Amino acid sequence: MAGLVLATVMFVNSAFAYKSETVNEKVQTAFNREFIQAKEVNWNRTDDYFKAVFKMNDIVLSAYYTEDGELMGIMRNLLSTELPINLQTSLKKEYSEYWISDLFEFARQDATGYFVKVENADQVVTLQSADGFNWSVFRKVKK
Amino acid sequence: MKKIILSLAIAVAILSSGFTYAAVTNPSLIVKEAFSKEFAQIKDVKWDVVGRDGIYQANFTFNNENVQAFFTEDGEFLGTNRQISKPQLPILIARELDKSYPAADIRNINEYSMKDGLAYYITLMTPKGAMVIKAAGNGELTVRQRTK
Numbered sequence: 157m158a159g160l161v162l163a164t165v166m167f168v169n170s171a172f173a174y175k176s177e178t179v180n181e182k183v184q185t186a187f188n189r190e191f192i193q194a195k196e197v198n199w200n201r202t203d204d205y206f207k208a209v210f211k212m213n214d215i216v217l218s219a220y221y222t223e224d225g226e227l228m229g230i231m232r233n234l235l236s237t238e239l240p241i242n243l244q245t246s247l248k249k250e251y252s253e254y255w256i257s258d259l260f261e262f263a264r265q266d267a268t269g270y271f272v273k274v275e276n277a278d279q280v281v282t283l284q285s286a287d288g289f290n291w292s293v294f295r296k297v298k299k
Numbered sequence: 300m301k302k303i304i305l306s307l308a309i310a311v312a313i314l315s316s317g318f319t320y321a322a323v324t325n326p327s328l329i330v331k332e333a334f335s336k337e338f339a340q341i342k343d344v345k346w347d348v349v350g351r352d353g354i355y356q357a358n359f360t361f362n363n364e365n366v367q368a369f370f371t372e373d374g375e376f377l378g379t380n381r382q383i384s385k386p387q388l389p390i391l392i393a394r395e396l397d398k399s400y401p402a403a404d405i406r407n408i409n410e411y412s413m414k415d416g417l418a419y420y421i422t423l424m425t426p427k428g429a430m431v432i433k434a435a436g437n438g439e440l441t442v443r444q445r446t447k
Binding site for chain 2: 193213214215217230232236237238240241242244245248249252261263266267268287288289290
């Protein structure tokens with residue numbers, strides 16, 4: 157649940173104040189254990205969590221940790237063609253007049269979710285999918 | 300129960316290259332309408348019947364990828380299948396594969412998308428032989444077939 161909250165908060169408010177930071181030992185140890193093959197690791201932090209941005213298998217990932225070294229979630233940005241096929245087709249069917257302004261996959265310990273922000277001239281719609289098959293509206297905002 | 304049997308039939312069809320397909324040039328209107336409802340933007344589609352279970356398979360291209368969509372003879376949409384590459388796997392599955400089978404060579408990945416969730420069928424070549432693994436969206440891996 158905390159992971160989902162984090163994902164949605166990240167999505168709604170992309171203007172987080174990140175500070176470059178030397179990470180504490182608990183977080184560093186947890187990260188090294190989880191992502192053995194990580195390369196080009198950069199750490200940032202907010203008041204609430206640490207964020208590592210790194211490459212693994214040539215894919216850029218972000219991992220989020222509490223101060224106690226608990227992994228809150230893993231995020232990566234996606235192209236629309238990288239979505240599961242039913243999410244692609246339903247997005248095209250339901251939001252063909254919109255453009256995509258943000259799209260990412262968010263993985264917690266035991267589940268994967270997808271989040272997309274679509275816009276037209278009048279509104280911004282944020283959708284989420286917990287099952288990889290259907291979208292549900294998370295939020296609508298008029299411009 | 301019927302839905303589970305049909306889902307299993309599709310999974311078997313995906314896993315078995317020897318499964319019986321029969322080309323259908325004119326599926327029923329119910330099936331065609333169900334397809335149009337799900338995939339309104341797709342105009343060019345070819346139809347097959349899978350096995351003897353009355354499952355219709357629509358073959359089409361979407362975003363330059365070959366996709367198969369499955370329907371019952373009553374027009375119920377069961378799900379889709381497509382081949383993907385490793386970078387398209389969800390993070391949790393890619394991570395579990397790296398942990399559990401670091402020396403394996405991935406030969407094939409099918410993304411099987413159903414109403415009750417996503418599943419991935421991954422064919423691996425390991426030093427001990429080939430295997431097919433089913434991966435759930437939460438990263439759980441289950442060996443479904445082994446071949447020496």
